[in-house]
Amino acid sequence: MGKILQVGIRVQVALATALMVVCLAALMSFVVGKRSGSDLQNQIGLGVSDIARQMADELDRTMWTHRGEVSVLSTLSVLRELQDTQEISSIINRLRREIPIFTWIGVLDRDGTVVAATGDLLVGANIAQRPVFQYGKNGQFIGDVHDAKLLAEKFPLYNGEPIQFVDIAVPLYNEDDEFTGVLATHLSWEWADTVRKSLFSGQGIHQNVDIFVVAQDGTVLLGADGGLVGAKLDLDALGEAQRNHIGWKINTWSDGEEYLTGYAPADGHLDYDGLNWSILVRQHVDDALAPVHQLRRDILLWGVVLAAVFSFISWWAAGFLVGPIGKMANAIEAMKRGEIDKLPDVQGAREINILSRSLQALLAKLTEKDAALGEMQHIAHHDKLTGLGNRLALDVYFEHAIARADRKKGELAVLMLDLDDFKPINDRFGHAAGDDVLREVAKRLRRCVRGGDLVARLGGDEMVLVCNVEQDGAAEATMLAERILHEILMPFITGGNRVSINMSIGISLYPGHSQQPDQLLENADSALYVAKARGKNGYVLYSDDMAQQEIKPSRA
Template identity: 75%
Template sequence: MKKFLQVGIRVQIALATALLVVGLAVLMSFVIGKRSGADLRQQIGIGVSDIALQMADELDRTMWTHRGEVSVLSTLTAFQDFSNTQQMSSIINRLRKEIPIFTWIGILDREGTVVASTGDILLGANIAQRPVFQYGRVGQFIGDVHEAKLLADKFPSSTGEPIQFVDIAVPLTSENDELNGVFAAHLSWEWANTVRRTLFSGQGVHHNVDIFVIAENGTILLGADQEMVGETLSIDALDEARRNHIGWKISTWPDGHEYLTGYAPADGHLDYEGLNWSVLVRQRVEDALQPVYLLRRDILIWGLVLAVVFSSIAWWGAGFFVGPITRMANSIEAMKRGDLDVLPDIRGAREINILSSNLRALLAKLTEKDVALGEMERIAHHDTLTGLGNRMALDVYFEHAIAQADRQKSELAVLMLDLDDFKQINDKLGHAAGDEVLCEVARRLRRCVRGGDLVVRLGGDEMVIVSHVEGDGKSQSITLAERILQEILMPFITGGSRVSICMSIGISLYPRHAQKPERLLNQADQALYAAKARGKNGYVLYSDQDMIGNDASSRA
């Protein structure tokens, strides 16, 4: 700021104009960006939440549909009579051809042996220990996503990753409801990935959207990043989906980035209860708010362009009144150097003429009042006899001294001083001699204190010293009191007479004893009276518990 004020007015006006325009551009960028960002965040959040809900609904509907298909197929007469396995194989292979999602279908007898299957894969194998048989013979069974242990080499994945299935199994019964076997179907999990890629590819503000399907135990079953599949996810949005909540929030994912995350539960469809999957749809906050960032950038660029244009105009326009002001400033500098006695009358615009006339009149009056004000200030803050400060000076000094002590974590020593038996000097030698003694006492007190301390005469022979003390304030204030007493004990020569005099001192400390000046002075005054009561020519340090003092004879 100081360097800015040292340049010319034209430069200041041009810079101020540029800063104003840039400031307005930054303010507009912030306000518009904040408002637009909030609106866009809300819009995208609702969008990703809708996508999550649609994906969850599509998963449940698909599972409900294929579960129904398996249930209907299991009722066919061909699957109730195990004598014609050729017919069973024909129907199964035709079904695989028409509905490719049925990667493998097998008919198991009551012992768990495969009697008919897609492409005769695992034909004759006993899979009685597999969940499709163990649970399928009891009732309708829908198994969660899993890798194919027995079919991995039979159905290699195009991506090289292990193929995954969702199992559907139902019991096959005779007309007497006796268990004949199990109808088992493995649905390729690839259908869910196809739904993710095609149905929710992301358009408009929903570009770069990632969709995840999460198992009940938190395992990622489906995701855009195959490296994440199989990992366990734990974020707040997933917790919301598990509570059957639908919505969106900004969540921090394991990669450390923040995403707008929509969530919805896959909680079944009609009589299909679902597998307690959760669907999460995420979009990077930076990607979502990219339009807002671009808008902010454009506003700032235009702000910089306009700042250059308007500052140039301001530079040109300022020249019309800068000239007279420059001449006026040079004249004032010449007056300060003593080269001019009177400010010349400078002409220019109407406001310049008024300013020039008023400055000339003002400078004349200020010159006249300067000396008078200095003298008035000296009289107002000093004692006319001794030249020491007075009560007004003490009040002003206290305000600054206490603030300085607080900043420096130091203490102030307040010493209340009173000459012992001073009245006898006035009575014996006269008031003129007494005044000489007071002036000499003032000179000696000044020699005892440091430059930043204050010596004040309150009236008569009563004086106050306020001194900054560091470290042990009690010890330093006592040292100062002892130095003063030694200095005052030196004889005084007044009116041709040799006069000896002594002094009593009361001491209080800020902030140890009090924090307000009035209280400190009162405590120092109490300590002064205690010093006089103990025989004079000594000091007493104020204490809340008692008065700890000393005198000249005990010090000797």
């Protein structure tokens, strides 16, 4: 009878547990798989759109840079006067050798005749009807991608196709402000393909992506290994990019296949307005979402495996529940027969459960207390908006950092940071956009420092960075300041708006400028005011004469 009872309970417990685990595993597989798959798909899409944005930024910055180079070249007096063609030829040929992206550079007189050119190509030819002269004589001109009309036979094919150019031209004026000619340049379009191949080839889940540069009318200017070049696209993603949106979509392309398509506009850089290009980055939907499908399969598989494992464990564990019950039943029968006068101590499920519940309750209380203390400590030491340290964290860090610097005979660099013209962002786009910018600034600052350094927010847009440096602390601190300025110079995207902002930095060193934390901060603050006064977007290393300044300029 006891064996039948034992087997019956054991089987019932095992079956009940197995059924519960199977149902729970199925439910978790569905919920977690759906939620995780959706999050992962969005993450992959954002990664593709980020590649498009980076490609657009790289193209715009490159065009902005070379436009500036042409403008600077046009200020040389020898070019403006057009007297010494031999010297002009030497200058432009040297520039061509140093910067090969300038495939052809020519200097045209006021009638459109080429008087000097790289490699002497087209010297003596009149190209007054070409856009570089027609538009260049009226002001700075940047022409879109086009075939080489006059130079096609002078240069080798690229990817089996004739070479293409982007034009930059500026007018030339002598010292009497008289128009003397045009400085015309052809930039080989190969550089854009080089950017596509080398900088944005894709890694990890973004391997095998195709990157396209599309003109304003939808014509493909640059494609994957020449694919679709010259064709016109009609895609939702392209329309979004032309409306200055950044994001991703799943679109059906001209080959009938679905691709996860990231998009971004190439809308210029600083004072360069761009050529209204759009950047599309596509990855076949099966390749792009393969991790999503694999995740769902893995969750389902692990759910089934865990259900089988827990079913076996529950069947095995049921024996420990039945054993004490059988022992108690035998003891009761023995008492009935008068063989014993008291029940023996039985170690079984009840006692184990009581102990388990007690320990669990105690552990839960201790865990709650530790979690609460940890949360309170985190709140006390961190800025709520940016997650950076606050003034309290800065004071604590100074104690340990100064002691460590003294032990290692090293130095500390204190960088006082303040955003230039931050208030107009709040006024124009709202405080939510300003908060987004502050959070992004915090992320970029974290990327600039090492693990043992501290970035803290003192309030508003004022932050401070404390880092350990070697013996040549001034050199390391200024290099860090330059890296920070470079990071902050990159545009911010908030609410679909591109925001540019600069930063001023003041630097002081421990122990050279002071051995007291408060004085170090004050010295760095004095250097920051000097940086602001010098035109902002720069850094200044503290010097003793700054302490004599009584009137400090505004930080606005």
